[in-house]
Amino acid sequence: MLRIRADLVDEIVAHARREHPNEACGIIAGPEGSDRPERFLPMRNAAADPDYPGLPNTRIDPETGEKIEELRFGDTFFIFDSKEWLAVHREMTAREEEPVVIYHSHTQPYSEAYPSAIDVESALEPNAHYVIIGTKDPVRHELRSYRILDGVVTEEEIDVVESYMFAHTGADDVPDRD
Amino acid sequence: MATVSIPTILRTHTGGAKTVEAKGSTVAEIIADLDANHSGIADRLVKDGKLHRFVNIYVDDEDVRFAGGLDAPVKETSTVTILPAVAGG
Numbered sequence: 462m463l464r465i466r467a468d469l470v471d472e473i474v475a476h477a478r479r480e481h482p483n484e485a486c487g488i489i490a491g492p493e494g495s496d497r498p499e500r501f502l503p504m505r506n507a508a509a510d511p512d513y514p515g516l517p518n519t520r521i522d523p524e525t526g527e528k529i530e531e532l533r534f535g536d537t538f539f540i541f542d543s544k545e546w547l548a549v550h551r552e553m554t555a556r557e558e559e560p561v562v563i564y565h566s567h568t569q570p571y572s573e574a575y576p577s578a579i580d581v582e583s584a585l586e587p588n589a590h591y592v593i594i595g596t597k598d599p600v601r602h603e604l605r606s607y608r609i610l611d612g613v614v615t616e617e618e619i620d621v622v623e624s625y626m627f628a629h630t631g632a633d634d635v636p637d638r639d
Numbered sequence: 640m641a642t643v644s645i646p647t648i649l650r651t652h653t654g655g656a657k658t659v660e661a662k663g664s665t666v667a668e669i670i671a672d673l674d675a676n677h678s679g680i681a682d683r684l685v686k687d688g689k690l691h692r693f694v695n696i697y698v699d700d701e702d703v704r705f706a707g708g709l710d711a712p713v714k715e716t717s718t719v720t721i722l723p724a725v726a727g728g
C-alpha cells in the first residue's frame with residue numbers, strides 16, 4: 462500500500478494538468494528505508510523538448526495486429542532530463558533520501574492509468590511506488606499505484622492522509638516533524 | 640582506479656555496496672572490469688554492444704550518451720555514476 466499526504470497528491474495532479482497533453486513526470490523523495498514520500502520533485506520531461514529526437518518504438522496495432530514503427534515524443538513518452546536527474550540524484554544521496562514515489566501521467570484518449578510495456582521495461586527501482594495519473598478526462602483524473610519488479614506489475618491501494626503523524630502505522634514508525 | 644556509483648537495482652551484484660572501484664580508461668573498459676569482479680553486471684548495462692536505452696552512465700558530470708558513448712574517456716580520478724534513466728510511456 463502507498464500511504465501519501467493529500468498535499469503531495471494535489472502537487473502530482475497540478476503538475477500533470479499543467480503538462481497535459483505532454484506527460485508529466487517526477488519523484489517524491491523520502492528518507493531511505495522509510496517508505497514515506499515527503500519531498501515533491503517535479504522533473505523535466507526531456508521527451509517534450511522541441512529538440513528531442515524521438516524514441517524509436519515498435520507496437521502492435523490492437524485492431525489489425527500489424528507492427529507499427531513509430532517515434533515517441535512527450536505526449537506518449539517521458540524520460541527524465543539526464544542532467545537534472547544526476548543533480549537530483551546527488552542531492553537525494555547527500556540527504557540520505559530515495560525515490561519513494563516515481564510518478565508520470567498518461568494523457569492519451571485511449572490510455573488507462575495502467576503501466577505500459579515501456580513503463581514495465583524501464584521500471585528499475587525495486588523499492589519505489591510507481592504512480593500513474595490519467596488526465597484524459599479534463600475534469601476527473603485517475604490516480605493508481607503499482608509495484609513493478611522483474612516485469613511483474615502489482616497494483617496496490619493508495620491511502621491518502623492529511624499527515625503521517627496521525628496515520629495508523631507500525632510501532633516503529635517515526636512521526637512527521639512538521 | 641575510478642570510483643563507480645552503483646544504483647539500488649544493481650547492488651545485488653556488488654554485495655550491497657553503493658560505490659565500488661574499477662580500472663579502465665574508457666567506459667567500456669570500466670564495465671568490463673566491473674563485470675570481472677561483479678559477474679552479470681555488464682548484461683544489465685550493455686545490450687547488443689550499446690548502452691542499454693534505459694540506463695544512464697555519467698563520467699563526472701557528463702552523460703556519456705552525449706559524449707562518446709562506451710568509448711568516453713575515464714580518468715583515474717573520475718567518478719562514474721550509473722543511474723536508471725527513469726522513463727516510460
Ligand SMILES: [Zn+2]
Pocket residue numbers: 565566567575576577580593727728
Ligand atoms: Zn506510462
